[in-house]
Amino acid sequence: MTDDSSQPVRVVVLSGPSGSGKSTIVQRLIRECPVPIRQSISATTRAPRPGEVDGEHYHFLTLAEFETQRKNGEFLECAEVHRTGNWYGTLWSEVDVAQKLKMWSLLEIDVEGAQSVMRMYPHAITIFVTLPSLDEYERRLRARGTESEEVLQRRLQTAREELKMAGCYRHQIVNDDLDTAVQAICRILATHQAEINAR
Numbered sequence: 001m002t003d004d005s006s007q008p009v010r011v012v013v014l015s016g017p018s019g020s021g022k023s024t025i026v027q028r029l030i031r032e033c034p035v036p037i038r039q040s041i042s043a044t045t046r047a048p049r050p051g052e053v054d055g056e057h058y059h060f061l062t063l064a065e066f067e068t069q070r071k072n073g074e075f076l077e078c079a080e081v082h083r084t085g086n087w088y089g090t091l092w093s094e095v096d097v098a099q100k101l102k103m104w105s106l107l108e109i110d111v112e113g114a115q116s117v118m119r120m121y122p123h124a125i126t127i128f129v130t131l132p133s134l135d136e137y138e139r140r141l142r143a144r145g146t147e148s149e150e151v152l153q154r155r156l157q158t159a160r161e162e163l164k165m166a167g168c169y170r171h172q173i174v175n176d177d178l179d180t181a182v183q184a185i186c187r188i189l190a191t192h193q194a195e196i197n198a199r
Contacts (some may be wrong), residue, residue, distance in 0.1 A: 003024045008196040010104040011095065011121045012037075012189060013169075016129030023177045025036030025129060026108050028182045029164035035186075035193040036103040040094040041068070047085035051058075059091070077109065077116035083154060088113070104189060112118045118168070126190055127185060128169035132176050134159065 016022050030037055043059040047067050054060045056188050061069070066087050070078055078089025090107055098105035107117060117124055131137055137159050141152050171188055175181040 008199065009121055010099060011117065011124040011160045012104050012106050012194070013114045013117050013124055013126045014106065014108045014185075015048065015111055015127070015162070015169065017137055017162050018155045019130075019137045019144075019159070020129045020131050021140075021178065021181070022108050022129055024178065025175065025182055025185065026106060028178070029185060029189075031188045032182065033171075033189055037106050037189075038098040038101065040090055040098070040104040040105050040107045041174060042088050042109070043075075043091055044088045045085060046084075046088075076120060077113040077130065079110065079112045081110060084151070085192050090117070104139070104193075111165045111168075112181070113163075115168070125171070125188065126169040127173060127188065128166040128173045129173050129175050129181070130163065132174060133165070134163075 023166065026039060030039055039097055041055065041057070041059055043061050043066065045061055045063045048058070048060055052058065054058075064181055066078075066089070067110065068073065069091070070089070074091055074093070075089040076092050076095060078087060080086065081088050088110075090109060090113065095105045095107075107113075109117070114126060118126060131140070134156070138156055140153075141147065141155060147155065171185075173181050
């Protein structure tokens, strides 16, 4: 599926470095945003974490399954993330379902994946979430307590690189207050929804 200018495209991309609060913002948007949103469930080769459910949090695939689907062209975008050997990707089928339901397809993906989506959907709403400082990213990552020091340092280096790409996004939101950030994104989406409805 490609960006057809004769049809309204309801794709919103949310990116930002690890620790910027993307997942929490997504949960709030699904519950509170006045426009209909369907979160795109990413596929991944990493193992499920405690409490994660296949098909709800991620589509958990073996590396062989992921590679087969990639070769078959089933991914809108996919990449190895943080040089961990784990692959993540957005399935075309996830976006198609939302479009057929006339809902916004919300993709929470990294900068590399976002570049692919921007090429395919040049009219997509792209939002980059940041924090006030790099120190705050590190504080939040350490507070998680889920990564080794080596992985944490890789994530911080990735954050530095991703921040350089923030200007490629149509909107940038500083998540120094969660309520304010969520409300700002809701206003962005409501504005674009009104434009679609007016066509």
